[in-house]
Amino acid sequence: MDAGQRKGDFLAVVASNRRIGDTFWKLRLDFAGEAADAFRTFRPGQFVQLDAAGAPLPPAEQIPEALRDTAERQVMLRRPFSFTDLDVQKRKTVGEILYCVVGPATLRMTMLRPGDGIAVIGPLGNGFWVPEGKRTALLAVGGMGTAPLQHLARHLAYDHKEIEATVFAGARTTRALPFERKQDEISQGLGFALPEFSRYGMESFIATDDGTAGFHGFVTDCVRKWLDENHPKPENTIVYTCGPEVMLAAMAKLAAERRIDCQVSMERRMACGIGVCQSCAVECRVPGTGETMYRMCCKDGPVFDAREVVFGTE
Numbered sequence: 001m002d003a004g005q006r007k008g009d010f011l012a013v014v015a016s017n018r019r020i021g022d023t024f025w026k027l028r029l030d031f032a033g034e035a036a037d038a039f040r041t042f043r044p045g046q047f048v049q050l051d052a053a054g055a056p057l058p059p060a061e062q063i064p065e066a067l068r069d070t071a072e073r074q075v076m077l078r079r080p081f082s083f084t085d086l087d088v089q090k091r092k093t094v095g096e097i098l099y100c101v102v103g104p105a106t107l108r109m110t111m112l113r114p115g116d117g118i119a120v121i122g123p124l125g126n127g128f129w130v131p132e133g134k135r136t137a138l139l140a141v142g143g144m145g146t147a148p149l150q151h152l153a154r155h156l157a158y159d160h161k162e163i164e165a166t167v168f169a170g171a172r173t174t175r176a177l178p179f180e181r182k183q184d185e186i187s188q189g190l191g192f193a194l195p196e197f198s199r200y201g202m203e204s205f206i207a208t209d210d211g212t213a214g215f216h217g218f219v220t221d222c223v224r225k226w227l228d229e230n231h232p233k234p235e236n237t238i239v240y241t242c243g244p245e246v247m248l249a250a251m252a253k254l255a256a257e258r259r260i261d262c263q264v265s266m267e268r269r270m271a272c273g274i275g276v277c278q279s280c281a282v283e284c285r286v287p288g289t290g291e292t293m294y295r296m297c298c299k300d301g302p303v304f305d306a307r308e309v310v311f312g313t314e
């Protein structure tokens with residue numbers, strides 16, 4: 001967490017909650033008073049712990065077949081979410097969460113209505129940072145990994161105008177891309193701009209494993225192709241990435257081969273979210289020793305220098 005940043009347990013008020021795809025929703029939360037001040041400095045890649053336990057389940061016919069067995073499970077723990085956007089206004093701070101419905105908590109979140117109150121702990125963890133001297137940023141997104149990278153895109157566009165950023169967004173197939181653009185427009189598109197990033201003047205490329213949109217293959221291969229064609233200076237370049245761990249590992253390997261700095265946003269199941277319960281361990285290298293140690297994703301991360309992390313695939 002940033003020095004001087006104050007976290008707390010706050011009550012947010014739902015401003016809107018709308019479906020943007022098969023399983024994707026956007027929730028906007030208003031923070032007022034002390035909460036508005038606390039979230040004003042929320043950095044891209046930080047997260048909140050949201051308490052969805054009080055929200056009701058959707059009616060049975062609205063629960064997807066795949067989630068019927070788990071839907072009734074009690075939601076004991078708060079759930080971690082990043083912000084895709086942060087709007088700091090005079091009297092309030094608005095945080096936007098893009099979420100995918102995967103289980104009991106996210107199912108309940110779909111029932112939140114404007115005006116509902118919801119308890120949120122934050123800001124938590126350490127977000128992305130911008131090292132001195134960078135001029136080129138590559139934002140490599142895997143599926144829902146787009147959430148913190150959309151917030152980062154805004155930060156780079158407003159606060160780091162010296163950096164030119166390009167976005168690479170990958171998913172298994174077109175329908176798994178968590179963007180607002182209509183699905184059939186996506187499947188027609190080859191290298192078109194994603195509005196979520198073009199609004200900041202950033203070029204974006206799509207990659208799908210099955211070739212239903214954009215580059216046919218893994219997003220890491222799309223980044224590799226771009227690097228081969230564009231030859232950015234390694235010392236001036238940085239890769240920011242968020243997505244499934246296997247993709248993060250591949251991205252970290254590619255960046256290391258090209259001597260490019262890389263920051264990865266790691267995901268772990270979390271309980272406390274504040275470094276107490278030790279449930280979110282990430283194995284990390286101890287520089288200069290050949291040894292490793294466990295660091296906590298919630299407190300030391302979720303964003304790490306990719307060189308530090310020992311990925312599950314190694």
Ligand SMILES: Cc1cc2nc3c(=O)[nH]c(=O)nc-3n(C[C@H](O)[C@H](O)[C@H](O)COP(=O)(O)OP(=O)(O)OC[C@H]3O[C@@H](n4cnc5c(N)ncnc54)[C@H](O)[C@@H]3O)c2cc1C
Pocket residue numbers: 047070079080081082083097098099100101102103104105106107144147148266267268269270302
């Ligand atoms: C730092 C951080 C930021 C996150 N930001 C977002 C976000 O912006 N948008 C979003 O949709 N989701 C985000 N997530 C994931 C989100 O927290 C989970 O999807 C959510 O907790 C699911 O709750 P549930 O009760 O609906 O489903 P659960 O029943 O808890 O989970 C459903 C399935 O997803 C798997 N799963 C859940 N959480 C994780 C995890 N952390 N790592 C690996 N597998 C997991 C479970 O094993 C299970 O198979 C983030 C996670 C972390 C750690």
Ligand code: FES
Pocket residue numbers: 269270271272273274275276277278279280296297298299
């Ligand atoms: S979630 Fe408890 S230590 Fe990280």
